[in-house]
Amino acid sequence: MAKKAKHPPVTIHYHGHSNVEVHSGDQVLQIDPFYTSNPLADIKADQVNPTYILLTHAHSDHVEDAAAISLRTRAPIVACYEIAMYFAKQGCPVKAMNHGGGAAFPFGHVNLTLAFHTSSFADGTYGGQPAGLIIQTGGVTIYHAGDTALFSDMKLIGKLWPIDLACLPIGDGYTMGPEHAIKAAEMLRARQVLPIHYNTFPEIVQDGAAFARQLKKRTGIKGLPLESGESCTL
Numbered sequence: 001m002a003k004k005a006k007h008p009p010v011t012i013h014y015h016g017h018s019n020v021e022v023h024s025g026d027q028v029l030q031i032d033p034f035y036t037s038n039p040l041a042d043i044k045a046d047q048v049n050p051t052y053i054l055l056t057h058a059h060s061d062h063v064e065d066a067a068a069i070s071l072r073t074r075a076p077i078v079a080c081y082e083i084a085m086y087f088a089k090q091g092c093p094v095k096a097m098n099h100g101g102g103a104a105f106p107f108g109h110v111n112l113t114l115a116f117h118t119s120s121f122a123d124g125t126y127g128g129q130p131a132g133l134i135i136q137t138g139g140v141t142i143y144h145a146g147d148t149a150l151f152s153d154m155k156l157i158g159k160l161w162p163i164d165l166a167c168l169p170i171g172d173g174y175t176m177g178p179e180h181a182i183k184a185a186e187m188l189r190a191r192q193v194l195p196i197h198y199n200t201f202p203e204i205v206q207d208g209a210a211f212a213r214q215l216k217k218r219t220g221i222k223g224l225p226l227e228s229g230e231s232c233t234l
Contacts, residue, residue: 007139009233012165016040016228017200018062018146020167024138027051027107031133031144031167032062033069040200042229045069052105054135055079056146057119058086058127061200067092078103078110082128086121099131108137113157115148117175132157140164140234143188147197150180158188164234165224166190169197170211171204178211185221192222194232 013021017038022029030050035041038061045065053075055063063083070077070092077087077094084096097103102111111134119127133144134157143157144167157163166188169175175197176184185193193215198206212223224232 010138010140010142011231011233012142012194012226013231014194014196014226014228015042018056018144018167018169018196020144020194020196021048021050022135022137022142024107027137029054029107029135029137030069030075032056032146033065034061034063035065037061037064038200040228046072049073050075052107053077054110054133054144055083056115056133056144057117057130058083058121058125059119059147060122062147063121078105080112080128080131082126083119086125086127099129102134108135110135111161113143114151114153115146116151117147117149134161136161138234142234143167143190144196145169145184147175150176150184152187154184155187158190163188163190165192165194167194167196170195170206170208171198171200172206173203175204178206178214181211182215182218185215186219190221192224192234194224194226 011023018032020031028050035045081096084094088094113132115130117130119130135142168181170181208225215223
């Protein structure tokens, strides 16, 4: 039997809200960079140096610092076509994708999945359809759901990919709340869950630790309620 290839550990750095950094070998993936107006951010946008920037949708609390970081570091922005073209007009290197499609990168592979939300830029420009991200890197699979409601195809996503970490919104109001996120984790058959998109603003305050306890009790899945500035290794 062939031995499974060994990879360096993949480290997840959480910066509050939906702002997640993935470190895989010499590759750094910045997902939904939101630093400048993020009251939970532990660092500033000019302190991150990604090799790629991945975006789920166009709302400012997910793309606020994308252009500045990309122009400074020349990290390509990976997103749906409309978002990619918006940033290309600003001089950013981009890689356009769309739902159901996948692409290979030096760090591994990315697929865009469905997400049920809305997507527009702060200036009113249409931001295409929101997406989730399936990221395969360093021998692990990460699902960043972006902003989304619970939807039944999460069960199919869990069948198509062995999800080592699911980053799921729990804030309620604009996205899933804790109850639906627990159901999502179960449908995805995720090994671990990082709760995101909560406690940034008064209307999305939730107890991440309580969510993790209920997740474990009801599904057996481990929750990772990281505080901004904390990390975990997969």
